[in-house]
Amino acid sequence: MGVRVTSGHRLLAAMIGIGMVFGAQAAKVPDLGPLPPIKVNKAKAELGKRLFFDKRLSGNAAIACSTCHDPKQGWTQNKPLSDGYPGNGHFRNSPTLVNVAHKKVWNHDGRIGTSLNDMTREMITEDYIMNMDMRIMQERIKQDPVYLEMFKDAGYGEPSNGKVRKAIPEYLKSLTSRNAPFDTGKMSASAKKGMKLFKGKAGCIQCHNGPLASDGKAYNTGVPENFDIFLDPNNHQAFISFAMFQGIENYMNLKRDPGFYNVTLNKADIGKFITPSLRELKYTAPYMHNGMLATLDDVVAFYNNGGGKDSKKSSLLKPLGLSKGEQKDLVAFLLSLSGDQLTTAEHVWQGGYPAEYTAIKDWKNVRN
Amino acid sequence: MKKVIAFRPLLLAAVAGAIIATGCVAQESKKGMNDPPALAPLGPPPIPADNLQSPAKIAYGKMLFFDPRLGGDASTGCSTCHEPDQGWSWAEDISRGYPGTVHWRSNQTIINAAYYSKLFWAGSSKSLESQARSAARGGVAGNGETGIMEARLALIPKYVELNKKVFGTEWPLERDAFRAIAAFERTLVQRDTPLDKYLLGDKTALSEEQVRGKKIFEGKGGCIQCHNGALASDEGFYNIGVPGVKRWEYDGLAQITFRFEIYAKGAPEEMYRTVKDDPGAYFRSKNKWDLGKFRTPSLRYAVYTAPYMHSGQFDTLEDVVDFYNVGGFAADGRTTGFPETKSPLIKPLGLTDDEKEDLVAFIEAFSGEEILMDAPELPPYAAIFTKAELQAAQEAK
Numbered sequence: 001m002g003v004r005v006t007s008g009h010r011l012l013a014a015m016i017g018i019g020m021v022f023g024a025q026a027a028k029v030p031d032l033g034p035l036p037p038i039k040v041n042k043a044k045a046e047l048g049k050r051l052f053f054d055k056r057l058s059g060n061a062a063i064a065c066s067t068c069h070d071p072k073q074g075w076t077q078n079k080p081l082s083d084g085y086p087g088n089g090h091f092r093n094s095p096t097l098v099n100v101a102h103k104k105v106w107n108h109d110g111r112i113g114t115s116l117n118d119m120t121r122e123m124i125t126e127d128y129i130m131n132m133d134m135r136i137m138q139e140r141i142k143q144d145p146v147y148l149e150m151f152k153d154a155g156y157g158e159p160s161n162g163k164v165r166k167a168i169p170e171y172l173k174s175l176t177s178r179n180a181p182f183d184t185g186k187m188s189a190s191a192k193k194g195m196k197l198f199k200g201k202a203g204c205i206q207c208h209n210g211p212l213a214s215d216g217k218a219y220n221t222g223v224p225e226n227f228d229i230f231l232d233p234n235n236h237q238a239f240i241s242f243a244m245f246q247g248i249e250n251y252m253n254l255k256r257d258p259g260f261y262n263v264t265l266n267k268a269d270i271g272k273f274i275t276p277s278l279r280e281l282k283y284t285a286p287y288m289h290n291g292m293l294a295t296l297d298d299v300v301a302f303y304n305n306g307g308g309k310d311s312k313k314s315s316l317l318k319p320l321g322l323s324k325g326e327q328k329d330l331v332a333f334l335l336s337l338s339g340d341q342l343t344t345a346e347h348v349w350q351g352g353y354p355a356e357y358t359a360i361k362d363w364k365n366v367r368n
Numbered sequence: 369m370k371k372v373i374a375f376r377p378l379l380l381a382a383v384a385g386a387i388i389a390t391g392c393v394a395q396e397s398k399k400g401m402n403d404p405p406a407l408a409p410l411g412p413p414p415i416p417a418d419n420l421q422s423p424a425k426i427a428y429g430k431m432l433f434f435d436p437r438l439g440g441d442a443s444t445g446c447s448t449c450h451e452p453d454q455g456w457s458w459a460e461d462i463s464r465g466y467p468g469t470v471h472w473r474s475n476q477t478i479i480n481a482a483y484y485s486k487l488f489w490a491g492s493s494k495s496l497e498s499q500a501r502s503a504a505r506g507g508v509a510g511n512g513e514t515g516i517m518e519a520r521l522a523l524i525p526k527y528v529e530l531n532k533k534v535f536g537t538e539w540p541l542e543r544d545a546f547r548a549i550a551a552f553e554r555t556l557v558q559r560d561t562p563l564d565k566y567l568l569g570d571k572t573a574l575s576e577e578q579v580r581g582k583k584i585f586e587g588k589g590g591c592i593q594c595h596n597g598a599l600a601s602d603e604g605f606y607n608i609g610v611p612g613v614k615r616w617e618y619d620g621l622a623q624i625t626f627r628f629e630i631y632a633k634g635a636p637e638e639m640y641r642t643v644k645d646d647p648g649a650y651f652r653s654k655n656k657w658d659l660g661k662f663r664t665p666s667l668r669y670a671v672y673t674a675p676y677m678h679s680g681q682f683d684t685l686e687d688v689v690d691f692y693n694v695g696g697f698a699a700d701g702r703t704t705g706f707p708e709t710k711s712p713l714i715k716p717l718g719l720t721d722d723e724k725e726d727l728v729a730f731i732e733a734f735s736g737e738e739i740l741m742d743a744p745e746l747p748p749y750a751a752i753f754t755k756a757e758l759q760a761a762q763e764a765k
Contacts, residue, residue, distance in 0.1 A: 056468070058468075059440055059441065059466065059468065059507070059511050060440070060441045060443075060466065060467035060468040060511070061467070061468030062441070062467070062468070085440070085441060086441040086442070086443075087437070087439075087440065087441040087442030087443065088441075088442075088516065127440065127512075127513045127515060127516045128516060131440045131441070131511060131513075133507030133511070133628075133632075135507070135628055135631055135632050136469065136507045136508070136624070136625075136628045138628075138631075139624045139625075139627045139628045139631070140624050142624075142627070143620050143623060143624050222765075224762060225758065225761075225762055227755060227758045227759075230751065230752070230753050230758055231751050231753075231755065231758070232751070233523040233749035233750065233751060234749075236519070236523060236751065236752065237516060237519035237520050237522075237523055238516075238519075239519075240515070240518075240519035240522065240523075241513075241515030241516045241518075241519045242515070244515050244518065244519070245515050252522065252538075252539055252752070255753060255757065255758055255761035255762075256761060256762075256765070271765070309762075309765060310765045311765060312765075356620065356621075357620030357621050357623075357624060358620050359617075359618050359619055359620040359623060360620070360623055363616060363617045363618075363623060363644070364617060364644050367641045367642060368627050368630070368640060368641050368642070368643070
């Protein structure tokens with residue numbers, strides 16, 4: 001039950017297309033910079049935190065958001081392809097959720113361009129993610145006295161699935177970079193050299209710009225396919241289900257991830273993916289939409305070669321001729337965009353969960 | 369008063385010469401209680417013209433029925449809840465559910481389900497085909513979805529082969545999988561019970577006790593008013609006074625499912641807030657007079673399908689008979705949460721202990737040998753593409 005690409009997305013897709021043309025011609029792009037602060041409602045975020053780590057939000061109560069977005073693994077999973085819902089695999093790398101509230105489009109293919117509320121719904125209901133009938137979820141939550149209290153404290157009143165989709169995004173807003181050397185100004189000499197290359201000779205800034213180091217647009221960089229998507233039936237089934245649902249023709253014969261094509265259904269967009277943020281990379285290996293590049297050294301080497309092999313590859317990517325030392329500096333700069341790991345109680349729910357649902361007392365006489 | 373249920377010529381037309389007396393005509397409203405259709409030997413099940421039986425289809429359907437990969441997390445197939453050695457049902461008050469849940473109704477046997485024109489306790493499904501679809505999807509049942517199901521089928525070469533042979537499409541469709549399951553279910557029938565033999569002329573097939581019980585069933589007990597025809601079911605809807613699930617009062621997991629079902633089936637707000645029993649057929653008509661009504665179940669194979677009733681509140685047939693004998697109350701005095709819709713046909717019977725024993729013995733005559741079956745060996749997944757094909761596609765990018 002994925003979320004259909006709405007007309008809003010199509011509009012967005014058109015805008016992205018136009019943006020690209022401008023971007024390519026006028027090399028004027030936003031500079032890197034600090035992230036603007038986001039206001040977070042504490043009570044709502046606290047509730048969202050408890051929900052995020054709660055396995056009862058999945059159909060069989062076996063996995064939580066945090067299973068695939070694990071704080072100890074950079075809020076992603078440190079393996080090429082994400083886990084799926086039990087009985088399924090997945091076909092993409094799980095993105096980090098740090099700074100996710102600063103984005104305007106979500107998922108590697110950018111198919112959600114509305115809100116984190118929609119993103120949360122997709123995660124909860126999608127068959128190969130959490131496979132949850134939200135009506136059951138709502139009743140599970142209403143069965144937990146701690147939630148009843150927390151929903152009230154957050155000003156939400158009675159728990160409902162709509163409010164879950166508000167509380168989790170509120171919590172996601174609290175996951176933002178802190179103390180990255182780039183932001184504190186404590187960058188090494190090598191990182192500073194790397195930044196120069198990033199903005200100059202290496203041309204990274206053309207796409208990786210603004211506070212997130214992402215323009216939120218889609219490009220084909222020629223990342224090779226991850227064959228495990230197709231060779232492992234658990235992954236392939238999730239992929240087929242996804243492609244079928246998104247209305248991609250000939251999905252049974254598809255041997256590559258269509259990427260942004262899924263949003264526009266324009267052949268020129270096959271193999272394009274949204275420029276990811278470069279913050280917190282220190283914790284989020286492996287890289288790219290399918291985890292095909294294991295280390296940042298590999299990523300820089302990849303760009304130094306002018307990207308991968310694809311007839312539709314972006315013309316912005318060309319061999320860079322960076323020396324070994326320059327490549328090192330570039331990696332040092334990338335690492336300077338990573339701050340503290342968000343692994344303390346401030347961001348991670350420590351309160352635990354009841355092992356069983358408590359029964360409502362005097363059930364026959366109280367209102368449901 | 370229940371509505372007159374239309375005769376379903378489409379289903380029945382397909383069965384040439386079969387003895388079908390599943391009682392598709394309402395008795396309560398049309399006839400006096402003197403002439404319900406007599407009990408009769410069970411004929412072959414109706415086969416819909418658009419889903420004929422074939423050995424390959426049945427073999428495919430059997431594997432699918434036993435395959436847990438039909439469920440959302442690949443752990444819960446049809447047979448997970450309809451266990452052959454639990455009467456093709458589930459031997460607890462309410463059925464087990466999808467992992468992380470419990471169901472809200474008692475499980476029903478698959479044996480002879482082929483004869484019903486309305487499936488589920490509340491009769492909400494009209495064919496085995498559409499019933500299988502509901503079962504595979506329901507959040508507390510299979511919790512599966514078309515996309516994943518079709519993808520899984522496509523990744524199991526044996527299913528691709530069987531499907532192609534039976535339905536002709538290159539890749540299996542979910543819809544056809546349900547048709548195959550229905551075809552398999554149509555083989556799960558029992559037509560050689562002591563009662564069938566007796567009605568076909570073998571007067572030794574019933575014990576004396578059972579013959580006496582039959583008289584009570586058709587007379588003083590009044591059971592025949594609803595449990596009539598070859599299936600021993602008129603497929604009418606009645607509230608006979610069965611109490612709701614006791615567990616709802618003390619089991620948090622069961623309370624969750626209760627509210628979910630009420631909510632998901634579209635109860636109005638005030639009802640969602642206040643209802644404490646299963647509204648049953650109400651959800652089909654949204655008429656107050658259908659509250660707490662359930663389809664008359666067949667009594668066939670009942671020996672193996674305890675506990676009884678939609679809420680599984682009776683562990684034995686003796687308990688059931690006691691319930692009827694006092695006019696629709698459990699031993700502890702509990703009864704339906706909707707007394708206002710209770711059928712006037714249910715009233716104290718004044719059966720003696722001997723009569724009750726005879727009646728139970730007769731109900732047992734609706735069951736023959738236990739139908740047991742080993743789960744078939746399930747075919748494995750396999751990748752659709754070879755590495756070489758993937759490499760070639762990569763080169764061609």
